[in-house]
Amino acid sequence: MTKMIGADIVLESLKRLEATTIFGYPGGVVLPLYDRLPAHPEIRHILVRHEQGGGHAADGYARASGKLGVALATSGPGATNLVTAITTAMMDSVPTLFITGNVGRNLLGKDGFQEADITGITMPIVKHNYLVMRAQDLAYTFAEAAHIATTGRPGPVHIDIPKDVFTEEAEFEWPTTVSIRGYRPVLRGNPAQVKRAAAIIDAAERPIIFAGHGIILGRAHEELRTFAEKAGIPVLNTLLGLGGMPHDHVLNYGMMGMHGSYWANHAASNADVIIGLGMRMDDRALGRFADMNPTAKIVHIDIDPAEHNKNLIATVPIVGDVREVLPQLCDEVAQRSHVEWIRWIDQVRDGHRTSMSIPGGETLTTQYVVDRIADSIGTEGVVVTGVGQHQMWAAQFMRISRPYQLITSGGLGTMGFEVPAALGAQVACPDRAVWTICGDGGFQMTFQEIATMVDERLPVKMAIMNNGYLGMVRQWQELIYQDNYVAVAMSQPDFVKIAEAYGIKGILVTDKDRVVDAIAEANAYDGPVILDFRVEAQGNVWPMVPAGASLTETVESREEIAQLLGQPIPANPEPAR
């Protein structure tokens, strides 16, 4: 054992955890830690431009790499700036570690300069948090924190460290194991429950799989495919579950939910057995709970028992890691092929493809741009989105086929996630093409991180779907609030000039025939690129399940939604600027 100061213990601990990439921003109370960074050259510190950006970057890094993402901030405002990023990671169960400094122990609770009760603030938005009061506790805290963040249902863990703990001396003793009696995640499914589930699945005539983020977090995509193929069951994805099944797999029917396909939502509603895999039965995926296929039997497999019976009552709940439970279930179920049921879904699909297709004509649309980007980077590229219309179109048309080909803020729906998360993804995957599909609104929330990309030579391609509106808000105001456009039109800066200001490449695209060339030009450029696509302003994402409606009420046009809501058909005039 060696004696060292708290700052060195923190950095040694991160090395033991192989979490050697930190997205951070310095400030008064973390200076003792920064002071020691040069003595630990194995640690790569990436200086971001805003703590929220650092948090999202750690999130994007964690998703793209499957490793623990780490963000570091100072006390007070530095720490509170992390809150949105922590909540984003919590809602999407991303294994992340957030480290903050705090004022010296003598000043805690005295409202000193830049003091915030950050452990009190983060308590409801983390999987667990710590305030470390002695340097001798640091190593154990980091070991335990990383264990909690990366096992079970992953999530963010926050460690708050007073300034004088960084400078206090203690023995560095790295624990060989951690033991927490209040935390024992169950990984294998209960065999009796698995048998009950298999019996229900074998008796099903119209079974369907809802594949969620758990498939991707648990890297259980192979297990999912094997199970679905043996039991002959069609697969629907939640937004975060996209990539759990290859896009072109014959059993894959794509995304369900608010902007899922008509056929997916109707397959979900007409199934007699629902198999929820690593998903939390969210309202955006399922529509109105009371009318979510009330007659279907539900087999719900999730590592978090609190998700069972929370929104829908499960006929057979199974607690466990989908990667462990799926092979168990696969051994028990009979080989089947539900030919008639699949033919029924295919027929629905054949009749409703147009509502989810890429518009023809001369107009430059987001759908078209997304499709061309998908074409150019293939499934090996990574696409990170913001939140809104462009996110839904990316989900619909990016042909997501592998885990974390798509990185998006699903649960919290955080605008401004895209640019910093793409930065983090590029750090994790230096050899992959990383594109971010941005909205013109979300881009302006966090694009300060371009400076970080320049410093770190991260060649992220940022495609802004610039329609001059908060597109999804505009869509709702048109369709649900009857053309009452309020606070939705936005003037935009010249994004090409912003690119110039940062010393990166900027490309303006106004015509459809320029799209392919512009994407190729961006891909060929060795550095970050902003592409300003001036897309159609008044496009709507179809199909749509209005908030509070049931999946059977999936509508495909303005006429249908007006009829559903009992409102006149919106005229859709151009909103005033």
Add this chain to the structure above:
Amino acid sequence: MKHTVVALVEDRPGVLNRVASLFRRRGFNIDSLAVGTTEEQGISRMTIVLDGADGIVEQVEKQLYKLIDVVKVSDVTHEEAVTRELALIKVRCMSEQRAEVLDLIQIFRAQAVDVTPNSLIIQLVAGGETLDALVDNLRPYGIREMVRTGRIAMVRGNRTTAVHEQEPESAQRFHLESGRRPEEEHLQYVSK
């Protein structure tokens, strides 16, 4: 319906905050909450009385289990259990009424624990309904002050609600000691 839920938690800074925050966040209504030490060093026992349907209580239990510091949760509502609350009631009572009041509280097996010429403090340990009944009977005399604890409960018979798992020594030490503020005099003043 009222449920009595027992939670055994690690006795660590912030654990009460975590539990209270969870109830607030998920919209569960707490009627009463009693916290105290247990037979096991480092484990505190929370007895929570809450109002809600069985499905809500299932969620409460599962959400409590998600807290890392919560080791065991048990709904004892439908168990054969001893449940007790303690009340101290300061009641207006002139000397000439004293015999009458003492007679009355005798029925409830309550005790007078303080007396002045014009008041009494009455103490009762009992189930909640008995306490309510005593309060109703004392109200005509004039209740000047009252304090009641939350309910505590223990299942009858040989079965126990206890933590049986011992952690390795290093983990136990960490869980008992970490996060607590060291004595102030050992701390040097560190400026911003």
